[in-house]
Amino acid sequence: MLELTRITAGYDPRDPVVRDASLTIAPGESVGLLGPSGCGKSTLAKVAALLHRPDAGTVVLDGRPVRGWRHGAPRAQRTAVGVVFQQPRLSADPRLSLRELIAQPLRATGRRAEVTDRVAELAPAVGLTAELLNRRPHEVSDGQLQRACLARALVLRPRWLICDEMTAMLDASTTAALVAVVEAYRRESGAGLLAVGHDRVLLERWCDRTVGWQGISGRVATQESMSPTG
């Protein structure tokens, strides 16, 4: 299970953007997190991805409480969670080819020996040709770069996957293709998924269940507490 309990998080402890929110995802389950822009979905997604330390509350991953946070959780637990963000250009190192980008987590965890095989498996699965793999981010489209970012998120075979507005910048056919890749991975691996967005139709079609911001907040969220604080 990926269990977030009574999470308070944000960027200023005196004025958190997520207050007292709880959310549990079972292995193999897909959960859509819906909410208006600025309500704190991405912040909660970063906590679920073990990239952002909550100010209060607990995160339990596969039965083990996450401890020893710095900005994020310790690497041993973090690598169990793959994450894809909305804007691939912000999360992709512009100096790397798409091949290197996909392989990055394997290199970072000392698993270089697996690079050739994993890239050869994942590139066709996400729809990237050998020629595209040699290009750098500024030489490909947003959709092609997002395909590489999805492959990078899957390269360590995570047990949990967080897709934060993964398809927000993409056209309908690329959206369908990437959702199909995630679903194939989920079926094959039994991974749990948190898909964040504001496209209710997409998330309701994609996920086993969807939760709105009010559904995950420990207190009954008021419109004020859902709004951007700035």
Ligand SMILES: Nc1ncnc2c1ncn2[C@@H]1O[C@H](COP(=O)(O)OP(=O)(O)OP(=O)(O)O)[C@@H](O)[C@H]1O
């Ligand atoms: N790194 C940051 N530093 C300071 N404030 C931030 C940071 N990231 C987000 N915020 C603020 O936190 C609030 C919630 O942002 P967040 O991105 O979590 O919302 P969201 O629901 O995912 O929005 P969207 O749907 O527009 O992506 C906003 O007021 C935003 O300005």
